[in-house]
Amino acid sequence: MTITPGAPPPTHHTPLALARGFLTGGVAGTSLAALVVGGIIANVPLFVAGLLLPMVYGLLFFLAGAPRRAREADAVPRTALAVIETLKAIGGESGDIPVRFELSVVPDDEPAYRVETTQDVNLVDLSDYRPRGVVVVQYPSDRPWRVRIVKRPTPEWEDRAASARLDSVPEAAKVAAPPEGCAFAFILVLGLLLGAAAVTVLFRGDLLNRDDATKPPSAARPTVSSTSATTVVSSASGTVTLGPGQSFLGKGELDRAVGSLTRGEDTRQALTVVVQERLLSIVFAPTGARSPEFDPRALPYDRFAALVEEARTTLGVHSPTNWQIITDRLTGSLVIRVVVNGPGGTASLDADGQGNVVRRLPAR
Template sequence: MGTTGQGPGLDEVNGLSQEARSGVRRLLDGFRPAVVSGVAGAAVAALVVGLILMDVPVIVIGGGVLALLVVLGALGGRRRSAREKPPAGRTALARIEDLRATAGEMADVPVEFKLTVAPRPEDDRPAYRVKFTQHINLADLPAYRPRGIVVVEYRPDEPWNVRVLTRPTEEWSRRAEEAEIDSAPESSSVSDPDGGVGAWCLVVLLGLLAGAAVVVLLFRGELFASEGPAERSSPSSSVSRTFSTSTTVSGPSSSLLTFGRMRMTAWELEARVGSAYVTSLTIEDRRMAVRGDSALPPAEAVHLQSLPYELFPGLVREARTTLGVRAPGSWRIDVSPGAGTEVGPRVRVTVSGPEGTARLDADGTGRITDRRAVGEAG
């Protein structure tokens, strides 16, 4: 007995199944950027948190996940490039509906084309409209005019992927001179369906932020400890001890004048000596050093985190340009507790060059209180 008319045929069932699998695949493709960006954000946050807390396992986990993502991304890119052969481009003729040069400062200017493309007969596709931008040399620009015929290259499976051939062969140049193409209706316009770059960027950004937020929340107790700097240090400890330490930064752009680098280095030194109160702080271009005595009261010491590090680069720049040192070779900042009637720490910036040495003094707020140019006594 036949089953015609009693249910869907085998081809129809296979088509529905294939369509369902395609829908699931598109859904997974949509979730993949969010998941990958979330994992990347968590890995970066773990690496930063590990460095702040000096937690080696967290640093290893964050760095390992980042390295794994890079390796998987490289392997996935190679696999896709090996599996997906780029479609072959085809040459055809097109009618210029409109064009507009959007800039003109360089030899090659971006030109916005609106074309009617006449596909090859074997593609069995009607003419269609497309809009795109291509760089054209200024010398060649007069050859392109509305209602003119040009030679283009397009891809049958991606009809929006079109470019004008500025140097076509003699045969196609002759065809372009002899051809007449009617304008396609506006309804035939095509565009890249995956052109929503802004939406993908937003998804990736949200994924990065979400992953980083999860890691920060997991370590919020260690990152935002309730005790302040004064409580973490113990200048009034019954056991007196003196300490001194220094650190040197390295790298092509690791000068301590870089914004934020001084304060971060001061945090590292504070964690190393176990006290925020020091008796002296020295800062050079790539070196920072502290000395201290835990027996001294806070009034006779400098609190590392109370200093205006963000203003120190401006003081160095002022000393290097206004005190008569035309070619300053080195600079140095010395911070010490205020003496006598001074309130707060004293900051002294010294610069040296072939002309000699000059200095300026500032208070704990970064306000300049004294200057000594080259050759002045004091």
């Protein structure tokens, strides 16, 4: 039989396929970003949404494709003869094994073409297939590359296959499923990136706050030239507030701040000194009153950063979110107490007037 090779089917992408790729990428990016961001900022609804979104999308995708699958199931496949060019077993050695066939398909009313297909064949029937053998195949009319060998054809087609003599189709007429190509991959990645970016932008405030709260003291220490502070002093108390991105654990910050509150007065004593990341508060002792006071300038401020670091890392508070140092003499001797809080609970340690740790209370 003389064969007229046909041209392979077009491989360009339809707008619908590109839109579906963009939507799939967007759902994947949004879901992954929601899981990551929700886990970081402890946002349970966002995390759950990241889990449910691909499930909902998959369900909608399945339902949207139901009419197409129904049409494909109702469509009558085309039947044709084909000659086996090559075959190769690519699986195991028991039961049904996958075999890769290269076929020259010769439809009755369409141009012939060449195609590769993989099909499971029982070991018992493997000897029925040999190079240059003629077989009966079926395929959807709109997807000729989805060829399946008919194992038990009708008697009419079985007789035709037994008596047919078919020529090989040239390699140039080989058909295959349309490749995804660069355009589809680009659209898919673009959708993924945009989906991830949308979640990140929407929750950037929570992420930034989380970063500020969990930043270690060493990373938050500002330089002297970048320090800006607001100082409020009265007869009973004084406060110093640092600007964003600064910390009182920075070298020399507390000495400067205490000096600005005491105004160089050697006799000004304190009842309590409270230090937080960006806030220093001093409650001054009333003049002439008998109270457990102390000199705020005599505290070992150079030890405060090390005490905070020890409290954050050794007392069992995982991922601590804030800390504060409280200094007083309410029990008679000077006590410097460092308190840290976090998801793992609250813990504290006490130090003496020289900054030496005397007691630890781990998180429970």
